[in-house]
Amino acid sequence: MNNASSALKVAAGIFLTIALITIVVILFISAQEATKTAQNNFSDIQTELSQASYTVYDGTTISGSQVTNALRKFKDKDQFGIQVETGKTRKAGHWYGNALDITSSASEDKYGSVISPGNRQGDLKLTMDEASDQYVNPSGKFKASIVKDSSNVVRGLLFGQF
The missing domain is CATH 1.20.5 (Single alpha-helices involved in coiled-coils or other helix-helix interfaces)
Known part of the structure; x- marks a missing residue:
């Protein structure tokens, strides 16, 4: 037991x-x-x-001074580009930073102009020069939109004056 x-x-x-x-x-x-x-x-x-810092630019209307602030803020960002179309450069804006190929996604941008695939590199200093075609009027109104790649990562900003 x-x-x-x-x-x-x-x-x-x-x-x-x-x-x-x-x-x-x-x-x-x-x-x-x-x-x-x-x-x-x-x-x-x-x-x-x-990507929260870009949401303010998604389909909104901003002033020219906000455009120049965005140029200063994102100018040195790697793999990032900003296109600005002023009243003088309609349909052929200048790129600041990297020029992006955005023609494949749409032939017409969110503010109504046809995007040209040019690689016109802009100079940030000229955005303050009223005689330049790159001049960004601080009180001007711009339609802003963002550019995303296939991975849904923001790669650029588009600003078009209206």
């Missing part, structure tokens, strides 16, 4: 150990899935926050 009792105690101990290991593995797998979901959510939030 003593041997049978010892055998039952050992068997119960092994059974409880296996049950405990099974519970730990199940909890670990559940935690792993929750961690992956949290990482994906965090990545989405991080992307939204990184």
Whole structure:
């Protein structure tokens, strides 16, 4: 009887150990899935926050002074371009930063002019010179829009005076 009792105690101990290991593995797998979901959510939030500085330019009307502020703010951003079409450069604006190929996405931009695929590089200093065709009137009204690539990452801004 003593041997049978010892055998039952050992068997119960092994059974409880296996049950405990099974519970730990199940909890670990559940935690792993929750961690992956949290990482994906965090990545989405991080992307939204990184692009939040551009949402102010998405289909809005802004002043010329806001255009020059945007030029200064984003001029050194890598793989980023800004096109400004003033009243003097309609349909053939100047690019500041990288010139983007936006003709493939649409032949007509959001403010009604046909986008030309030129690579006219602008000079930020000339946006303040009234004699220049790059002059941005601080009180002028511009329609702003953003340019996204196929990965939905903002690559540029378009400003068209109306």
